[in-house]
Amino acid sequence: MLPALIGISGHEVGAEEAAAILRLQPAGFILFSRNVDSVDQVRALTQTLRKLCRHHPVIAVDQEGGRVVRTASLGLNLPSPASLARCGGFNGIVELGAVTALALRYLGVNMNFAPVLDICHDPSASNALPGRCWGDNAQDVIARGGVYSANLRRGGVQSCGKHFPGMGRAQADPHFNLPVIDLDERELFKTDLLPFLALCPELSSIMSAHIMLPQIDPDYPATLSKRVIGTLLRDRLDFTGVVFTDDLCMGAIAGQYAPDEAALLSLRAGCDLPLICHDPLPWLDGLASRLDGLNAYEREDSAKRVEKLTDNMSFPLREDRALWDACLRRADDLCRLAEEDADEGLPDSPVQKY
Numbered sequence: 001m002l003p004a005l006i007g008i009s010g011h012e013v014g015a016e017e018a019a020a021i022l023r024l025q026p027a028g029f030i031l032f033s034r035n036v037d038s039v040d041q042v043r044a045l046t047q048t049l050r051k052l053c054r055h056h057p058v059i060a061v062d063q064e065g066g067r068v069v070r071t072a073s074l075g076l077n078l079p080s081p082a083s084l085a086r087c088g089g090f091n092g093i094v095e096l097g098a099v100t101a102l103a104l105r106y107l108g109v110n111m112n113f114a115p116v117l118d119i120c121h122d123p124s125a126s127n128a129l130p131g132r133c134w135g136d137n138a139q140d141v142i143a144r145g146g147v148y149s150a151n152l153r154r155g156g157v158q159s160c161g162k163h164f165p166g167m168g169r170a171q172a173d174p175h176f177n178l179p180v181i182d183l184d185e186r187e188l189f190k191t192d193l194l195p196f197l198a199l200c201p202e203l204s205s206i207m208s209a210h211i212m213l214p215q216i217d218p219d220y221p222a223t224l225s226k227r228v229i230g231t232l233l234r235d236r237l238d239f240t241g242v243v244f245t246d247d248l249c250m251g252a253i254a255g256q257y258a259p260d261e262a263a264l265l266s267l268r269a270g271c272d273l274p275l276i277c278h279d280p281l282p283w284l285d286g287l288a289s290r291l292d293g294l295n296a297y298e299r300e301d302s303a304k305r306v307e308k309l310t311d312n313m314s315f316p317l318r319e320d321r322a323l324w325d326a327c328l329r330r331a332d333d334l335c336r337l338a339e340e341d342a343d344e345g346l347p348d349s350p351v352q353k354y
Helices: 015-024 039-052 081-087 091-108 138-154 183-190 194-203 227-236 259-269 281-293 296-311 321-337
Strands: 002-007 027-031 058-061 161-164 207-208 240-245 273-276
Touching: 002 281, 002 296, 015 039, 015 281, 027 039, 027 273, 027 296, 058 281, 081 091, 081 138, 081 321, 091 138, 091 321, 138 194, 161 194, 161 240, 183 194, 194 281, 207 227, 227 259, 240 259, 240 296, 259 273, 259 281, 273 281
Parallel strands: 002 027, 002 273, 027 058, 161 207, 207 240, 240 273
Antiparallel strands: none
């Protein structure tokens, strides 16, 4: 199995993509809006991806709500975490997790890259986070993000906390540039790390942040840093679950590293599954050819973590359009609940366009 999650180019798996998947057996896939046309088409796509794999693959999506919704073309929209948080109470958060899980399982998706556990320190920052955070302080993020995450899992979809070790202070969008956050470990433990510290015991996976922390590692971004992933996350927080990278095709990383090189560095740092989301095929053989250079014991440990994660992943729900229609109604009710507090005037970012 190739330790990577890859993107698919369109509504169907192309012949070249299918051949590469059969040959290299990537651990899983991530879907974007470009892969979504109709309910039946998405169900067929996820079924094809499962059939091409000799293992139970991760089939993931970013479905946070608000401006990060990949199912808009299917008529299913969801309110943002920030708008639900402003409404007060936890009933809406519970329902968001439940409806999201039901919809994703119906489509054949078994993992949602959420909740965002970053703290919104600056709601006007151009760092791709405004509207996506559960609060402006650690306690609110822990409480709300924890409830949302638990209800995703209760509905049969794995959750993933992101972006470790906290990207809320960034002033640049990592889709374009590498943000620099000049905090040391002690300062991170006072605020930004707290949601991860609190929720680590219940999270089966975490996604790394594309940020530079020069006081912790002056040489590598967090995603590629053994000091951040291996020491801070694995050793200090004692996290034993799967670590995904954020997309290695984002400008913060791709501006300096080719995707196969970045993927190898992330694996050496302690990540388990790097993401190559856009045009991955030119880089997969290069990554596969470099794996023998990794420590054999660390590779085995990583493979066991991935296997434990996928063993607990659900299979799609049976075809029943009444289930999907119920999702649409419940999602509409949630959007009406948050309508008066709808997010407006947020800084633009590619995260909402994928």
